[in-house]
Amino acid sequence: MTVNNPKDLEQSGYTIAYQGRELSSEKKKEIFDKLQKIVGKKNVSDREIDKLSYSKDYWPIALRWTLEGKVAALPDFVVWPEKTQQVSHIVQRANEEEIPVIPFGEGSGVLGGAIPVNGGIVVDMKKMDSILDINRTNLTVTVQPGINGMNFERALNREGYTSGHIPQSLYCSTVGGWLACRAAGQFSTKYGKIDDMVISLEAVLPQGEIIRSKPVPKSSTGPRIDKLLLGSEGVLGIITEATLKVWPYPEKRVLQSYAFSELQDGLESVRIILSKGIYPAVVRLYDRIETSRHFYQTKKAKGKCMLILVMEGYKELVDLEEKVSRIVCTENKGVECGENPVTHWFDTRFNVKETSEFVPRDVIFDTIEVSVMWDKSLQLYESMISAMNTIEGVILASAHASHFYPQGVCFYFTFGGTPVDTDATDFYTSVWSTAMKSCIKAGGSISHHHGIGIMRASWLPEELGETFDVFKRIKKTLDPKNIMNPGKMGL
Amino acid sequence: MFDTMRKYLWVIKAISKLRLSTQKEVITNFLTAEKKYVPDNTKADVSDILKCALCPNMCRFDCPVLQATKSETYSPAGKARIAYFLEMGRFTSDDAVDLMYACAGCSACQRWCPFNFSVEDLLTGVRKDIIGKGLVPSALMSLKENLVKNHTIYEGGTTSLGLTPRKADILYFAGCTTLNKTRKVADATLKILEKAGINFTALPEEWCCGAPLSILGFDKDFKKFAKHNTKMFKEEGYKTIVCSCPECAYIFKEVYPLIGLKMDADIVHTSQFLLTLVKEGKITLKERKEECVYHDPCALARRLHIYEEPRALLKYIPGLTLNEAQFTKEETRCCGMGGILNVTNPEISLSITKTRSSELQKASPCVVTACPTCEVAFKRVDNYEVLDISELVLKFLEE
Numbered sequence: 001m002t003v004n005n006p007k008d009l010e011q012s013g014y015t016i017a018y019q020g021r022e023l024s025s026e027k028k029k030e031i032f033d034k035l036q037k038i039v040g041k042k043n044v045s046d047r048e049i050d051k052l053s054y055s056k057d058y059w060p061i062a063l064r065w066t067l068e069g070k071v072a073a074l075p076d077f078v079v080w081p082e083k084t085q086q087v088s089h090i091v092q093r094a095n096e097e098e099i100p101v102i103p104f105g106e107g108s109g110v111l112g113g114a115i116p117v118n119g120g121i122v123v124d125m126k127k128m129d130s131i132l133d134i135n136r137t138n139l140t141v142t143v144q145p146g147i148n149g150m151n152f153e154r155a156l157n158r159e160g161y162t163s164g165h166i167p168q169s170l171y172c173s174t175v176g177g178w179l180a181c182r183a184a185g186q187f188s189t190k191y192g193k194i195d196d197m198v199i200s201l202e203a204v205l206p207q208g209e210i211i212r213s214k215p216v217p218k219s220s221t222g223p224r225i226d227k228l229l230l231g232s233e234g235v236l237g238i239i240t241e242a243t244l245k246v247w248p249y250p251e252k253r254v255l256q257s258y259a260f261s262e263l264q265d266g267l268e269s270v271r272i273i274l275s276k277g278i279y280p281a282v283v284r285l286y287d288r289i290e291t292s293r294h295f296y297q298t299k300k301a302k303g304k305c306m307l308i309l310v311m312e313g314y315k316e317l318v319d320l321e322e323k324v325s326r327i328v329c330t331e332n333k334g335v336e337c338g339e340n341p342v343t344h345w346f347d348t349r350f351n352v353k354e355t356s357e358f359v360p361r362d363v364i365f366d367t368i369e370v371s372v373m374w375d376k377s378l379q380l381y382e383s384m385i386s387a388m389n390t391i392e393g394v395i396l397a398s399a400h401a402s403h404f405y406p407q408g409v410c411f412y413f414t415f416g417g418t419p420v421d422t423d424a425t426d427f428y429t430s431v432w433s434t435a436m437k438s439c440i441k442a443g444g445s446i447s448h449h450h451g452i453g454i455m456r457a458s459w460l461p462e463e464l465g466e467t468f469d470v471f472k473r474i475k476k477t478l479d480p481k482n483i484m485n486p487g488k489m490g491l
Numbered sequence: 492m493f494d495t496m497r498k499y500l501w502v503i504k505a506i507s508k509l510r511l512s513t514q515k516e517v518i519t520n521f522l523t524a525e526k527k528y529v530p531d532n533t534k535a536d537v538s539d540i541l542k543c544a545l546c547p548n549m550c551r552f553d554c555p556v557l558q559a560t561k562s563e564t565y566s567p568a569g570k571a572r573i574a575y576f577l578e579m580g581r582f583t584s585d586d587a588v589d590l591m592y593a594c595a596g597c598s599a600c601q602r603w604c605p606f607n608f609s610v611e612d613l614l615t616g617v618r619k620d621i622i623g624k625g626l627v628p629s630a631l632m633s634l635k636e637n638l639v640k641n642h643t644i645y646e647g648g649t650t651s652l653g654l655t656p657r658k659a660d661i662l663y664f665a666g667c668t669t670l671n672k673t674r675k676v677a678d679a680t681l682k683i684l685e686k687a688g689i690n691f692t693a694l695p696e697e698w699c700c701g702a703p704l705s706i707l708g709f710d711k712d713f714k715k716f717a718k719h720n721t722k723m724f725k726e727e728g729y730k731t732i733v734c735s736c737p738e739c740a741y742i743f744k745e746v747y748p749l750i751g752l753k754m755d756a757d758i759v760h761t762s763q764f765l766l767t768l769v770k771e772g773k774i775t776l777k778e779r780k781e782e783c784v785y786h787d788p789c790a791l792a793r794r795l796h797i798y799e800e801p802r803a804l805l806k807y808i809p810g811l812t813l814n815e816a817q818f819t820k821e822e823t824r825c826c827g828m829g830g831i832l833n834v835t836n837p838e839i840s841l842s843i844t845k846t847r848s849s850e851l852q853k854a855s856p857c858v859v860t861a862c863p864t865c866e867v868a869f870k871r872v873d874n875y876e877v878l879d880i881s882e883l884v885l886k887f888l889e890e
Contacts, residue, residue, distance in 0.1 A: 014581060045562075049573065049586040053564040058547045066544065066572065067528045069581060080561055107563060108547045126561035146561070150552040158817060171603065172547045293501040351605040352549055356542035362524035363517075395517060396505040418517045 017065060018073035018487070020119025023099075028076060031097055035079055035121070038089045043080040043127070050078045054104060054122045059112035059455060060366045061428050064359055068424075075102065075116040080127045084202060084210060084240040087123065091238070092208035094121055094483050102485050103234040105177035106148065108169040110367070111453025113181065113233045117487035123238060125176050134159055134246070140199055140215065142243045145176025161246040164191025164281075167449075171350060179239050181451035182231035186349065189274075189404045190281035190313070191247065193449065194230075201226040202241035206479030215243045228474065233451055234485035236478055250281075250312035254322045255342035257308045258334030259301040263287055264378055266307045267401065267409065269332040271374050274406045276328075278321045282310035284345070287381070289398035290414070295344065300337050307334065308342045358416065363395075364428050365416035368435050372444035373408040377401075380442035381411055387438035388413070391431050393420040403448060410448040457490040530578060534623065534708075535616030537578045542606055543571035543613055550600035554610075555825040556593055556832070559842040565593055567600050567610045574617045588626050589835065591617045595843065596706060596830030597789040602821060611706065611830060618708035631707060634834060639712050642698040645671040652677060652693045661691040662729040662756070664743075666736030667699050668863040676735050676863055679885040680761055684733075686888060687773040691733070694723060700739040705746060706830050714750055717742075721752045729756045733764045735881065737791035737862050745794065760791060762801040762861045762880050769807045776887040778809035783883070784816050784854035786847070786869075787823035788862030796821070801861050801880055808887050814854040824850065826860075826868035833868075844868045848875075859883050 023031070028046065035044040051074045056062045062072040076099070081087045094101045100120025107114055116122055125146035133142040134156070141156065141163070149170040156163055165178060165185040177183070179201075184193040191197070200215040203226065213226035229239050260266040266285040273280070284307070286294060291306040298306070307329065311321040330336070358365055372380040381399060388397035394417040403410035413435065419427035436459045439446055446456055446463045461468045468490070475482075475491050482491070496503075506514055529537045548568040551557050557566045564573070573590055576582035596611040621627055627635075634644070643650045648671040652663075663684065665677040684691050701716035720743070724732060734740040737760055744758040768774045785801060792798040798820040805813050818824045827833070827844030848869055851858045857876045860866055869877045878886075 047586055048584060049590065050562065050564050052573070052576075052582070053562070053566075053569045063545055066575070067541075069579075078562075104563075106548065106551065124561065124563070129561075148552040154817075169547065171549045172551050289501055289505070292504075296497045296500060350549060350603075352547055353605045355547075356545040356606070359545055360525045360528050360538070360541055361522075362520045393513065395509065396501070418513075418520050420513055420516065 015070050016072075016074060017062070017070055018115065018117040020073060020076070020100075020116065023076055023119070027097075031093070031099065032077060034093050035077055035090065038093065039079050039081050039086050043082065045078045046076065051075055054078050054116065054124070057107040057109045057112060057114040059110055059115065059453065060355060060359075060364075061425055061455075062112060062115060063355060064364070064424055067360065072112070072115045073117050074119060075122040076119045078122045078124060080124050082127045084128075084204065087204045087238055087240055088208045088210050090121060090123060091204055091206065091483065095207055095481055098481050098483070100486050101238075101483050103176070103180065103238045105146065105174035105180075106172050108173040108177065109181060109453060110450055111455040113451055113453035113485070113488055115454065117454070125174065125238070128240065129174075131155055132241070134161065138215075139246050139248075140243050141246050142241065143175055144241055145174060145179065145239050147175050149173050149175065149178070156246060157249060160249050162249050163197070163244065164247050165194050165197060168350065168352065175242060175244075176239050179230055179242060180233050182449060184403050184410070184449035186402070187281040187310070189283045190279045193403070195227075197245045198227070198230065199243040199245060201229060201239055201243075203229045203237045203239045205237040206484045210240075231451065233453065233488055235475060235489055235491055237484060250318075252315040252318045253310060253312040254318050255308075255310055255339040256322065256325060256329075257298075257306060257337040257339070257341040258329040259291070259298070259304040259306055259337050260332070260334050261304055263305045263381065265332050265334070266305050267374075267377055269307065269329045269334055270401075270404050270409070272328045272332070273325050274404055276324055278324050280309045280311045280321060280325060281313075282308065283404045284308050284400055284402050286400040287398055289396060290400050293398070294348075295341050297344070298337050298341050300335050301341070304335070306337070306341060308345055310342060362424070363416055363418055364424050365414065366428065366432070368413045368415070368432070369410055369448040369450055370413070370439045370444045370446060371403075371408060371410045371448040372442065376443045377409050377411075380439065380444045383442045384411070384413060384435055384438045387434045388415050388431055391417070391427070391434060393417040393422075393427055394431060452489045454488060457488065460490045533578055533616070534619035535574070535578055536613065537575065539606070539608060540571050540574050540578065540613050540617070543608055543610065544568055544575045549605065550603040553599040553603060553824075555595050555597060555599065555827070555843040555846070556836075556839055559839045559846065564590065565839075570594070570610065571613060574614065577617060578620065583626070588621055589628060591621060592628070592631065592831065592835040593839065594830055595825045595827070595832045595840075597825035598793045599789070599825065602793070615706060615708050619710065622708055627707075628835075630834065631831070634831070635704065635707060635709055635712065638699060638703060639715075642696070642716075643667045643671065644699055644703055650696045650698065652681075652697070654681075654693045656695050657690075657692045659690045659692040660730040661689060662724065662727070662732045663691050663693050664697060664732050664734050664739060665693070666697070666734060666739040666863065668867060669735045670697065672867045673863040673879065676866070676879040676881055679879065679881040680733075680735060682885055683765060683768070683774060683881060683888060687768045689768070689773070698723075700736075700742040702738050702742050703831055705742065717747050717750060717752050721747060721754065724754060724756055731764075732756045732758050733761055734758065735761050735863060735879070737788045737795060737797075738864070741790045741794045760795070760797055760800075760861065762791075762804055763797060765881065765884055766800050766804040766807075769804060774884075775889040776808045776884065777889045779887060780810045781857070782812035782814060782855050783857040783859045783878075784814045784851050785819075786816065786826070786851055786858055786860040786865060787820055788860060788865050789823060789825055789829055791861055792823045793821050798823075804880065804884070805859070808883075811887070816851050816854045818850065826862075826865040828864045828868040840868075841871070844872050848872050
């Protein structure tokens with residue numbers, strides 16, 4: 001059948017999980033015409049096929065709905081601005097019409113942050129994807145937010161630099177997406193997270209005001225208002241340009257791996273290494289289950305916990321980092337396993353196959369990343385694993401630690417299972433719920449770098465305490481009509 | 492087998508800890524659940540399409556169609572998702588059907604796919620089901636009918652080089668585009684072969700290799716073309732078939748055998764054959780100070796893995812500086828006229844051509860390629876020098 005509106009879609013066998021406000025056909029035409037005037041005919045669509053294509057991001061439960069004949073939500077329009085001014089005008093029109101605006105990069109978010117739950121205008125930023133300047137003296141790059149991560153990194157590499165931000169989603173996410181959810185890359189222990197890399201920003205606020213901060217290394221001029229946009233997931237505006245730090249492409253890279261009988265010894269080794277001022281770019285410590293899953297070919301790691309390290313940068317510094325790391329790991333009962341496990345990680349680090357392989361087999365799985373201070377780290381790990389295992393149908397719960405600080409660590413949990421006497425959504429929600437409660441109880445933060453979106457929203461007030469109310473008041477002041485990405489972050 | 496067991500030991504261990512009844516449910520689900528989501532009466536491989544649809548688009552940055560449109564609809568996984576809706580019979584619209592043809596067939600996606608899928612291969616199955624439902628867009632039906640009738644993709648085009656056939660072991664096969672759009676490429680190749688003293692011939696009438704039929708999913712017609720060509724090649728007992736068009740070479744070499752038509756002859760691309768002639772001293776190339784950039788055609792570099800031979804050939808030209816573009820060899824980028832994109836989505840096709848042209852011109856104002864379609868594509872944007880490798884060799888040929 002030919003589908004012309006959501007009702008047709010429903011008649012054809014689909015249900016829509018989040019129903020937005022129904023606009024009259026006159027209103028739709030009026031808004032469509034206004035949007036065309038702002039961005040030009042070619043840059044606005046109300047085609048059903050485009051609405052369907054922007055009905056989801058990479059939230060696992062919404063992806064699963066694809067199989068069940070369920071669509072998460074449909075926007076009313078999709079627009080592709082090419083200039084900051086156009087973004088501003090779109091937001092102004094949306095305020096006039098009181099219609100939601102949902103910023104969109106490449107839809108790789110895993111918590112539903114880009115789903116248009118109340119309909120509205122999806123603002124796809126991919127046509128704003130230019131690298132505007134690489135400043136070799138200041139070691140900065142000025143870039144538009146819609147650029148794809150891999151294309152960004154390849155362009156920098158060609159000029160002899162790296163962004164230092166290499167998330168697993170590098171191939172399928174944008175710079176704007178990274179900034180909007182305060183992302184972390186695999187090389188973050190040396191280079192920092194995306195929020196550490198920001199020098200200055202340009203953004204459009206919820207009522208269309210354009211703000212620009214000054215590119216300076218540091219200032220003492222009051223709170224950094226622009227930084228409110230970092231991690232705001234589109235609820236406080238749309239980032240339209242960023243000046244970020246870059247690094248010279250490393251001249252040397254050293255790969256090391258060690259197997260520890262106890263996770264605690266691995267954690268302690270990393271803690272000591274960092275306390276000495278040594279920051280390997282990649283530090284990943286896998287628990288026993290994940291070691292057997294990823295490094296089954298390494299005999300020395302059988303039944304143990306694998307730590308992989310990548311040191312890179314200026315040659316003499318790297319040599320020193322290698323030496324110190326070896327001493328610390330060996331002193332803490334680490335068994336050296338050589339380069340092969342690290343090479344294996346490099347070869348497979350972008351092999352994202354699990355969803356495609358397991359979802360059609362009714363295996364429900366997801367990942368949950370949290371952070372915690374060192375002194376509570378082991379307790380948090382153990383309590384979250386135990387909590388997830390209490391849900392009937394959970395086949396496995398495991399973790400690795402993948403981002404480290406002198407003060408603490410990020411654990412990245414994976415759970416998988418099959419619903420027993422319940423449906424997929426309830427099973428999924430139950431595991432998440434118990435994991436979040438356990439995390440908060442153990443003193444951790446409920447998200448390290450994936451953000452809040454829809455999935456984590458109900459735990460955000462408890463996570464933030466009094467500051468959640470401050471956050472709500474800021475939102476109310478900046479966005480009194482709740483235009484920007486409504487239904488996310490508990491707002 | 493032992494390695495597979497070791498690989499999945501963590502899963503086996505995890506399942507073994509479950510209650511017996513849960514174990515049974517998990518294993519039964521794992522083995523049978525997909526049947527609920529994948530129809531079994533389709534020509535498309537819906538299981539693979541679903542895998543692609545559920546991927547976060549890990550190949551998206553190298554998909555020329557997506558990079559030209561910047562629209563999720565045109566993303567590889569986006570197309571697969573709509574394809575899934577179509578195959579499940581839950582969603583059909585003209586836009587959805589048209590989308591199933593919006594692919595350059597460049598296989599850039601395959602390089603990054605953890606499942607080694609090519610989106611075009613996935614979509615070809617969907618196109619077969621579209622034929623079954625009678626929903627093929629009229630322009631594509633006309634294209635197919637004209638091709639079947641005229642044996643060339645170009646309406647009113649020629650199918651002959653006009654040479655008098657002679658007995659020879661070597662057959663030169665120009666291909667539809669060379670015959671009709673870049674005749675200079677054929678002429679250059681013929682002159683070089685003659686200069687080298689090669690005893691070769693050409694068919695009195697060349698039928699299209701059938702690539703468009705294969706891509707569009709017209710299996711029966713494709714088989715008819717494949718059978719005809721195979722018969723022509725076998726009847727004369729050619730030992731070597733030299734193709735100017737990488738697509739023809741790929742179809743003859745890799746696709747005909749898939750439908751049970753094995754070739755006796757060696758299939759080589761002109762760049763390979765000309766390299767042999769230079770190496771054997773049958774032709775000599777003169778010195779001249781020039782520079783160029785070589786554009787790897789997708790079919791040649793990615794599907795046939797031929798990218799060193801053209802470069803080796805160019806290196807035999809004394810004084811020629813060979814520059815490299817940012818994306819080369821198996822990482823090459825589409826010229827914009829891959830597959831049938833120029834027919835189905837001419838604006839997207841042109842946009843891709845402009846992007847690739849710009850990348851190439853950063854390396855050199857003179858672009859050399861080894862595919863007549865790429866040459867046609869580049870020549871339609873800017874006024875700069877674009878040559879086929881055979882034309883360049885002819886330029887440098889010692890008298």
